[in-house]
Amino acid sequence: MVVIFVLIGLSLIAAIIFLGAFIWNVRSGQYEDDYTPSIRMLFDDEKIINTENQASKK
């Protein structure tokens, strides 16, 4: 039944990783703005099309 100690250790490590990820999220300000990134995500495509257009013109 020593395996239980190992499993508990593993589960704790996993939980601590998630806690660390959460703290990093908050620190880097990801919870301050939950709207703009969803819009920004769509722009990247447009930019690529744009530069391609310009490239083809040249």
Add this chain to the structure above:
Amino acid sequence: MSNPCVHCGEDCANNPIIWNEKSFCCVGCKTVFQLLNENELYTYYKIDQTPGIKIDTQDFGKKYAYLDNAEIISRLYEFNEGDYRRITLFIPSIHCSSCIWLLENLNRLNKGIRQSRVNFIKKQVNISFSENEVSLRQVVELLASIHYIPNITLEDTDKRKSNQQNKKLLFKIGFAGFAFGNTMLFSFPEYIQGTLGIDEKYKILFGVLNLIFAIPVITYSAQDYLLSAFKSLKHRIINIDFPIAMGMLAIFFQSAYEIISKSGAGYMDSLCGFVFFILIGKWYQNKTYQALSFERDYKSYFPVAVTKLDGDVELSVPLEKINENDIILVHNQELIPADSILLKGDANIDYSFVTGESKPVKKHLDDMIYAGGRQIGSSIELLVKNRVEQSQLTKLWNQTEKADEPDNLNKLIDRVSKRFTVIVIGISLLAAIYWSVFNPELVIKALTSVLIVACPCAMALSIPFAYGNTMSFFGKKGFYLKNSDVVEKLTKIDTIVFDKTGTITQADMLSIDYVGDYLSDKEISMIKSLTRNSSHPFSNAISNYYKDISIISVLNYREIPSRGLIGEFDNVLLKLGSIEFVSGTTTYRNDNSSNVHLSFNGEIKGNFKIRNKYREGVDLLIENLRINFDLHLVSGDNDAEKQKLTYLFNTDKNLHFNQSPAEKKAYIQNLKNQGKNVLMIGDGLNDSGALKTADVSISIADDVYHFSPACDAILESSNIKSLTEFIKLSKSSLKIVKLSFIISFIYNIIGISFAVTGQLSPIVAAILMPLSSVSVVAFVTLFTSVVCRKLNVES
């Protein structure tokens, strides 16, 4: 719309400006389009249709000259090292995806800009740039040239603090959630042990792990509650945090004792869950409108810097560095920052934001000019008489600090928790006494058990969710509350005081009636052509009144301040203005109403009657409110509209005109002294004293992101007609909160009946606590949503 402007979407009417086969409503819009086109930023017009912003004046001249002053800008920077600078600018006009796209591609307009990130919710853009390549002034002027005008105030630095607090709360929630999950996992074997029982060594391990998790939960995550309870004890007040802290401490110490003495498993999972839930409630309650500001002081109204004249040299000086007897220069459209005396120039001061009166006031040399007005016309030189903090307007603003202490005592939750705490302590003592007679071993256990189950978690959660939900519904309908406490305050209102100009009337909209002889098309186009040259509000109103009229060129146009306009069209001399001016007589006639007379070649044709335009739905609103509330009106204006208002309010008893800002404030104070709960609805700076004094204050705004005086709530002007519904809704949500209290009391009675017998097992606590919390939250959220949906409020 027949011919929308490619940039801003406004109708170009009959005279669009054409460039590259595209039509624009004004030169400003065209210029922006050209600029973006040159830099191959056409995507701006592809993401959203006509995303541009129209602004009235394109020319900002030396407006941003103060951004060359190193002292001022060092306070604005967030980060400042080497040649690298970072600044966050608030831009109220950010409104669509195109805005985000353009503002994040600023580096394509100026290579010195390294990166720009938009926060759409806060309407901010964070710009990093290299000082060697571009100055802050150039960055700001670039933004202004594409019509994204940043709102720069020194107040912004304070905002960052509240942001830090919000982050701290998130850390606490995160940790409590982490501990909750883990302690539940470790407590689970205890609950399903059945007859076999779990191995002793695991029991010890799980107990110790639980204890390790619980210590930071109680000392870190729950510290606000413990501190608040401790403070309230010091002041001999019992607030809701007191029974909460009592319960938490009881759980913690009882469980720690059980774990260490190996007599039981403890209730650490319940404790962690409880802290987690209650922090979520707090977070929900703290959710506010980030782009709006309710606590504005004069700093955000006045400019950051003023132009000071030192001999012949013009210097940009920070506002607070202006002293008495300094000479300052105020340009067109700039604010008068301090009470001062006119030395040079034509002063034409628009006090519309201070008094609500839209007619500019003409000032003569050596006249005293009070702070808060806006100069219209050429630049003027002023001699400062009072420092900014000492000016009449700012003094009024600062005088009234809202006393929060007695206010808090009145809250429903604190009233209830006071009685609740007394009852709970009573029951626990009775239980302890009972067991000390019959079974002394159970005394401590019964005592702590009662405190544990009676912890008012559900009660503490119902208010944040009920009011928070109502508040977010209000927000969707254009009614933005400062915090959710305002919902409860609204339910107590019995007296409503209105301001007139700008509140029930539209400050910038005037209704016009023409009375007099018939005007031919040609005469109308002359009037239109003459009035469009002037920036006087009456001229604007008349010019807008004749919408689709073509314009003819005018000769010898002159504007005589406070008198009228004059101009020639093909040998026809047109005069518009006061009766003396138009007829050429000098006889003075008392004319209280605002009439604009007109004459062609000296022959009087008639006049335009100009009245304030009432906001849509205001008459119906007042009619509805009249039934349940005591209505008052305090106006800074004259009583020209008294007749109409008397009809509207059904009495002239409570109508007061020509009130100064201080009188308005005193009026509210007087009503409060009579024991009334006063709601003040205003809009301008002249109401700021009254707004601060009132129990609840609502500020009416055409654009909620623009400046509004400090208040409890900002209401979009188009939704003023729904005010009755908003008040009704607050009352309904208060009823729901009361019902939810009953539900949580039932849970408490069940829990206490277990506890007094001294038989509270960890599993009962572990089920009862989350169950009660979740069911109460579900109840209030569901019912407030139902009530909100039922109410008939147009969006």
